[in-house]
Every structure is written in C-alpha cells, then in structure tokens.
Amino acid sequence: DSGVTQTPKHLITATGQRVTLRCSPRSGDLSVYWYQQSLDQGLQFLIQYYNGEERAKGNILERFSAQQFPDLHSELNLSSLELGDSALYFCASSFTGKNTEAFFGQGTRLTVV
C-alpha cells in the first residue's frame, strides 16, 4: 500500500458526461501529480499541484481540469467525455515539488461508453 488513495476504483459513464476523480496523497506529501494511462499511449503526465498551486502542466486536454484543496487532496475533473478518454487515471504524491520517488495510487479505471 503506497499510502495514496484514489476513488472511485472503477467508473463507467456515457459520452458527453462529466466525472470527478479524487486523490488523497500520502500523509505529509505536498505535491500531487495526475497521469493518464491508456493501452496505446502508456503513461502520460497530465498536471501537477504543489501545496495548492498548479506547478506544471503536461498533455492535459482543455476539457480536463484539476485542483488541490487546502487539505491537500486533489480532484481531476473530466468533462464532455469521449470514448477515447477511457483509460486508467493515476494520482501520485511526493513531499517535494519534484517527481522524485513519487508514490502512486492504485488508479481509477474510467470506461466511457
């Protein structure tokens, strides 16, 4: 158990809908990272927050957004969902703002039908 908690574990929704994925980082970690993992694209960095502020952006679509709350948990919002958004979404956390020895959650499997 990495100490990073993601909910829900599985999510099935229809195209055009909006979902929210939640991540609780390890106790004491200030930085949260979101990744998308699809069968054909591997692990793709989406966005990073550090102590409530956005720190870095990767290949995140405009339909997606995220935030980190004062208690350091984070949410990833995916809207206007398309079939191609079906993937595993991972959250990772680390104490520093650099992705060194980041600990990953078990992921949320999103299926868009």
Add this chain to the structure above:
Amino acid sequence: GESVGLHLPTLSVQEGDNSIINCAYSNSASDYFIWYKQESGKGPQFIIDIRSNMDKRQGQRVTVLLNKTVKHLSLQIAATQPGDSAVYFCAENTGGFKTIFGAGTRLFVKA
C-alpha cells in the same frame, strides 16, 4: 487485473536468470532517471533512480546503468523471481517538474 500496454515489448526469462531491460531516452538535458515497476492492477512503483553524474547505481538485486553518450538506460535484475513479472518503465526528468515515461517493457518470468 488490468492489462497495460498490450503491444509492449516483452522479455521472457527463466526463474533464477538475470534480466536486462533497456530504455532509450529522448532528452540529452535530462539529469535524473527513474525505473518503475507496474504489476497488474496496481500503480507504478519506484524501484531505483540514478543521476546523470553517475553511470551505475546498485540496489537490492537491481542495477541501473546509464550511458549518456547514446542516451541509453538499462535495468538489470539479478536472480529473477516470479514476483518480478510486471511492466517496467524508465522515466526521465530534466530538473523541472515533469517526468516523461517510456513506453515500458513487459517482463515474464518462467518458473
């Protein structure tokens, strides 16, 4: 469990043999490299890291080699065990806040 990367390169080794997993990285400015292991149904797990001022680093049963001349990274696993079966990713970091992951290699260990 979840299937990750159905079309990944695959390495099949006999239990007890040594495994070598290779990775080519893209950015010559990358100064920090990490190997992750991902078992079916789980998130990636940190294995070992190396900084660009080193060419070799050893951990418990694992060794990472870095060749900056050809931008190549390898992970050596000694005495491979069935529990080592997983997908292995290399990742590079340029000193910023983004880490770029490689496509991964699937390791099968035959008992």
